[in-house]
Amino acid sequence: MADTPFTDLPIRLPLDMAENAGTEQRYPVDKWNPPHCGHSGMRIDAEGRWWHEGRPIARSALARLFARLLRREADGRHVLVTPVEMLDIDVDDAPLIASEVESEGAGKARTLRLRLALLDDWVTVDPTHPIRVEEGERGPRPYLDLDHGLSARIDRPAYYALAELALSEENTPPGLWSGGAFFPLESAA
Structure with a gap:
């Protein structure tokens, strides 16, 4: 180049x-x-x-x-x-988009990774890189917190994949474990 x-x-x-x-x-x-x-x-x-x-x-x-x-x-x-x-x-929103999910294990032993589309980097969901859900004008908006104060919006297909995993585990509230921490897939509000 x-x-x-x-x-x-x-x-x-x-x-x-x-x-x-x-x-x-x-x-x-x-x-x-x-x-x-x-x-x-x-x-x-x-x-x-x-x-x-x-x-x-x-x-x-x-x-x-x-x-x-x-x-x-x-x-x-x-x-x-x-x-x-x-x-x-x-x-306008988050500078990056998380567009793909990988899951290894189940329950508290699960490890989730999300792919940042533009960078083609995979980020492990853990307490340093948590999933959070904010209430938006059109409903819940899921995000992945990243290094340097940045965040990535989790796109709809990736969020649906996470939701499908969460619903299969029947946690209350619906959510997933990764990196030893639980991440609810609904907004706190």
């Missing part, structure tokens, strides 16, 4: 980051504290689609790179962070 031009990007990237746009490279965004430089002109819509200045970002490798540079600040803002700058990014 080194021959792909990365000009006119909304954020300044060191050359090695731009060249690794399509990889699974991890970045220590929690350790970087560069100056805040304004807004990126970017937005992530409620379906997890990335936009720049009103136009969709069509290159999935570029959106994946930006997703690996995301973190959420203590004041609730989402930001893109590199070693040299920090820019705000608008997020």
Whole structure:
């Protein structure tokens, strides 16, 4: 990918980051504290689609790179962070979508993993990465909490797969065990 031009990007990237746009490279965004430089002109819509200045970002490798540079600040803002700058990014709901479920074991011995669609990463549900359900305008909205203050909305097919597992176990309230903790699949409200 080194021959792909990365000009006119909304954020300044060191050359090695731009060249690794399509990889699974991890970045220590929690350790970087560069100056805040304004807004990126970017937005992530409620379906997890990335936009720049009103136009969709069509290159999935570029959106994946930006997703690996995301973190959420203590004041609730989402930001893109590199070693040299920090820019705000608008997020309509959650910045990522969890779209697939893997389950191993049953009951208290179960381990659940959810796949983050854009990143193609699998995250184990545990006390550090819990499932939570919030009441929304159109009913319950399930989320998976992630590192760096981020969250992923669990899409409908993945939520239905979780609900089917939960109903088969007949827990009250309906929910599932994973990583030694119980996660209800209904909102606390």
